[in-house]
Amino acid sequence: MTATLRPWMLVFGFIALYWAGGVLGNRLVVGTDSVVLLWAPGALSLVLLVFEGRRWWPLVAAADLVFSLTGTDVPAVFMPFTMAANVLGAWGGATLARHRGLGPGRRMDLASGGDIALAGFASALASLPFGVAGLVMAGFTPVSAAPDAAVKWLVANVFGVAVLAPALSLLWPRPGESVFGQGLRRAREALAWSAALGGALLLVAAVDGARVRNAESLLALPTIVLIWGAIRLPARLVAAGTLTCGVVLSLVAASDDGVLRRPETTLETLVLLLLLITLTVAPLILMAAISEARRMGREALARARTDELTGLANRQGLEHRIADALAHGPDAQPLLLAFVDIDNFKLVNDAGGQAAGDAFLRSIASLLQAVLPGGSLVGRLASDQFVLLLDDRDPAANTAVLDHVLAAVRDYRQVSGGNLVSASASVGAIRFRRGQADYADLLRLADAACATAKDQGGNRLRLAAFESAADAVAEHTAAMRWAVRLDAALRDGHFRLYCQSITGLQGIEHGGRHFEILLRMVDPDTGEVLPPGPVVAAAEKFHMGPRLDRHVVDSTLAWFERHPQALAQLDACAINLCAASVNDPGFPDFLRERFARSSVPPGKVCLEITETSAVRDLNDAQQFIAAAKALGLQLALDDFGAGFCSFAYLRRLDVDFFKIDGSFVRDLESSALSLAIVRSIAEIARSIDKRTIAELVENDAIRDRLAQLGVDFGQGYGIDRPQPIDQYFLRPAASMLRR
Numbered sequence: 001m002t003a004t005l006r007p008w009m010l011v012f013g014f015i016a017l018y019w020a021g022g023v024l025g026n027r028l029v030v031g032t033d034s035v036v037l038l039w040a041p042g043a044l045s046l047v048l049l050v051f052e053g054r055r056w057w058p059l060v061a062a063a064d065l066v067f068s069l070t071g072t073d074v075p076a077v078f079m080p081f082t083m084a085a086n087v088l089g090a091w092g093g094a095t096l097a098r099h100r101g102l103g104p105g106r107r108m109d110l111a112s113g114g115d116i117a118l119a120g121f122a123s124a125l126a127s128l129p130f131g132v133a134g135l136v137m138a139g140f141t142p143v144s145a146a147p148d149a150a151v152k153w154l155v156a157n158v159f160g161v162a163v164l165a166p167a168l169s170l171l172w173p174r175p176g177e178s179v180f181g182q183g184l185r186r187a188r189e190a191l192a193w194s195a196a197l198g199g200a201l202l203l204v205a206a207v208d209g210a211r212v213r214n215a216e217s218l219l220a221l222p223t224i225v226l227i228w229g230a231i232r233l234p235a236r237l238v239a240a241g242t243l244t245c246g247v248v249l250s251l252v253a254a255s256d257d258g259v260l261r262r263p264e265t266t267l268e269t270l271v272l273l274l275l276l277i278t279l280t281v282a283p284l285i286l287m288a289a290i291s292e293a294r295r296m297g298r299e300a301l302a303r304a305r306t307d308e309l310t311g312l313a314n315r316q317g318l319e320h321r322i323a324d325a326l327a328h329g330p331d332a333q334p335l336l337l338a339f340v341d342i343d344n345f346k347l348v349n350d351a352g353g354q355a356a357g358d359a360f361l362r363s364i365a366s367l368l369q370a371v372l373p374g375g376s377l378v379g380r381l382a383s384d385q386f387v388l389l390l391d392d393r394d395p396a397a398n399t400a401v402l403d404h405v406l407a408a409v410r411d412y413r414q415v416s417g418g419n420l421v422s423a424s425a426s427v428g429a430i431r432f433r434r435g436q437a438d439y440a441d442l443l444r445l446a447d448a449a450c451a452t453a454k455d456q457g458g459n460r461l462r463l464a465a466f467e468s469a470a471d472a473v474a475e476h477t478a479a480m481r482w483a484v485r486l487d488a489a490l491r492d493g494h495f496r497l498y499c500q501s502i503t504g505l506q507g508i509e510h511g512g513r514h515f516e517i518l519l520r521m522v523d524p525d526t527g528e529v530l531p532p533g534p535v536v537a538a539a540e541k542f543h544m545g546p547r548l549d550r551h552v553v554d555s556t557l558a559w560f561e562r563h564p565q566a567l568a569q570l571d572a573c574a575i576n577l578c579a580a581s582v583n584d585p586g587f588p589d590f591l592r593e594r595f596a597r598s599s600v601p602p603g604k605v606c607l608e609i610t611e612t613s614a615v616r617d618l619n620d621a622q623q624f625i626a627a628a629k630a631l632g633l634q635l636a637l638d639d640f641g642a643g644f645c646s647f648a649y650l651r652r653l654d655v656d657f658f659k660i661d662g663s664f665v666r667d668l669e670s671s672a673l674s675l676a677i678v679r680s681i682a683e684i685a686r687s688i689d690k691r692t693i694a695e696l697v698e699n700d701a702i703r704d705r706l707a708q709l710g711v712d713f714g715q716g717y718g719i720d721r722p723q724p725i726d727q728y729f730l731r732p733a734a735s736m737l738r739r
Contacts, residue, residue, distance in 0.1 A: 018063035022071050028254045036156035043164035046123050049094035051172045060087050081134025089127025093119040120161025159273040163246045166284050170239035197225045201248045205258040215259040230287035246280040310365035313379030322439045334392040338429040339446035342384035343458035351421045367408045424459035432466035455483035455542035482538035489521045499728040502715045505707040512571030545578030557598045566729045576608040583620045588627035602632035610638045662696030682710040
C-alpha cells in the first residue's frame, strides 16, 4: 500500500466500517430494556486513534455524521451528543492506551490485551456523560431513567470493545504489511480451519435451541476451532475468525434463532455478553500467551546465538547457521569457508584499553559485513577471530573479496587516546563442495590455513582446496607449534645471543676476537634454552627466516652499541643468513639503513650464506654479495663442499671466506675422501686469495690436522663451546686458551 494511497483508503474504509458497525449495532438491540449487544463503532474509533494517532479524530466525527444521516433514524438534536460521545470517548481511551505504550510498534500480547480492555473502559466512561445527555435531550429516556441508560450505555460500549478491540488491533493494517503479516505458511491447514469454523458457526445458527435440549453445548465447537487456530495459525487469521465468530453469535442471539435465545432483560444481556466474551476472547488470550512464549523463546535463542559486542553470530550461532547451510542446498555446491584472525590485536588493546579494543572489533565486524557479497554468512568465533561462509561459484570473485577484506582491515585506523591504532589480518580459506565435510572439520582446516598465513608474517591470505588442505594439516600442525613459539619469541624478545670462537690455525692471530653469533630461543616459562634445530626448521617452513635474520643483525649491532668496550675488542663477527634473506630484495636496504645509524663498522661483520642457496639462485646471490660488499661487509660461503661443490662458481662469488662443511671435518681422520676434499678446498682458496674456516673442530687431533692441511681458521667444541655473549666477553679470547 503506497504512502499516497493509504490515507484515502483509510478514510473511506473507516467510514464504511463505521457505518456497517452502526447498522449492525441497531440490529443487535435486544430485550425490553433495548440493550445493544455490541456497539462496533466505539471499538473502531478507539483502535483508529490508538494505531493511527489522535490527530484522526475528525474522521471519527465525519463517520458518525455519515451514519447519523444515512444509517439510522434519529432526531437532529441527538446528533451533536452522539458525535461528541464517540469522538471524546475514543480520544480519552486512546490517550490512556498511548500512555500505557500501545501503538503501531507494539505487538499484541497478554499485557497489551489488558491495556486495550482498560482503554475501552476509559473510552466508555469518557463518552458516558455525552451519550446519556443526548438520550435525555432527544427524549429517548426520561431524566429519572438516566442511571439505567448509563448502565446500558456502558454495557454496549465496554463489552463491545472487549469483544472487538483485541481482534481489530491484530487486524489493523500497518504500512508495508500484508493482510496476514508474513503470509500463510500453512495454507492447507488454514483452509481446513476456516471451513471448520464456518461449519461450526452454521451449526450453531441452524440448530434450534428451543427444540433441542442442551443445544448450547454446540457453542464449544467454534471455541475449539478458535483454540486450534490460536495454537497453530497466524495471529491475524485467528483474529479475523474471532471477530467473525463474535458478530455471528451476536446475530444468532439477537435473532432468537439457533442455539442462543434472545435476552429480555439487562441482566440476561449481561450474562449473554459474558458468554460471548468467554467464547471469543479466551482463544485470543491463549494465542497471546502462546505467541508471547514463542517470542520469548525466539529472543532467548537469538541472544544465545548472537555476539553481544558485534551483533554477529557467535560461536554457537555460527555452528547452527553454517551447519544448516551445509545441510540445505544443491549437492556438491561449491562453497568457501574463511577464518579471519586479527594480527597483533593485543597491541590495540594495550594501546587504548579494552574499550578501544571492543570499538575496534565492532568496526571490523561492520567492515566485514560491508565487504562481503549478499547471502554470505559472517560471525565472530572468538575474541579477534571471525568466520565467513561464501558461495564459491565464482572463485576469482571470492579471492578478490578476501583480498579486499585484508586491505580493509589493514587500512582501517581508529583514534584511541589521541593516537591512531591499526592492525592487519590473516585469512585462511578452504574451498570445498557441500557434502565433503562437516563444519567442525572445515573450521579446523581453515584455522590451520590461517595459522600458516599468520606464521608467515600475517597480513596475507592462505587459500587451499579441501583435499590439499586435509593432507597438509597434520604436517602443518606439527611445525605450527614451533612457528607460534618463534613468532612470540620475536615479538616478546625471548632470544639470547651466543658466541662461538673462530680461531686461527696457522699461528697468526688478529688483534681482536673472531666468532660466530648463534641465536638461541629461551622458553619464557622455564628459562630453558631450546634446541636450535626445530626453531630453524619452523623459520624455513613458514618463511620467517628474513624476519629472524633481521632480528639477529639488529640485536647484535644493538648489543655492541651498548658495549663499546666489547666493540673495541672485535675483529670479526659472523652472522649466518638463510637463503630467503639472500633472495629478499629488501634485505640489502635493511642492512644499509641499520648500519647507517650504528657505531659498529661494517668491516667487522661477516655475513655467512650457504653454498647451496648461492648456487641455486646465483644471480640473486651475486647481487646480494655486491650490495653487501658495497657497504663494506665481509662475506663467507657456508657449508662449502656439501652442496654442488663446483669450483667453477667460485670466481663469480666474491666472498672472503670458504667455510668448509663440518661433515668433511668430522671424518677427516677416518675418510681419505674427506681428507682430499679439505686439502683441495684449502689449496684452491689459497690460489684465489681466499681464507678457509673449518667447522666442527671437535678435538686437538683434528685441529692439528687442519693446520697441516693449510686451513686458516677453525670453529668447534675442540676450541670452545658457545657462550652467552655477556659471558663470552668476560673470559680471555679463544686464541689465548692454548698458550
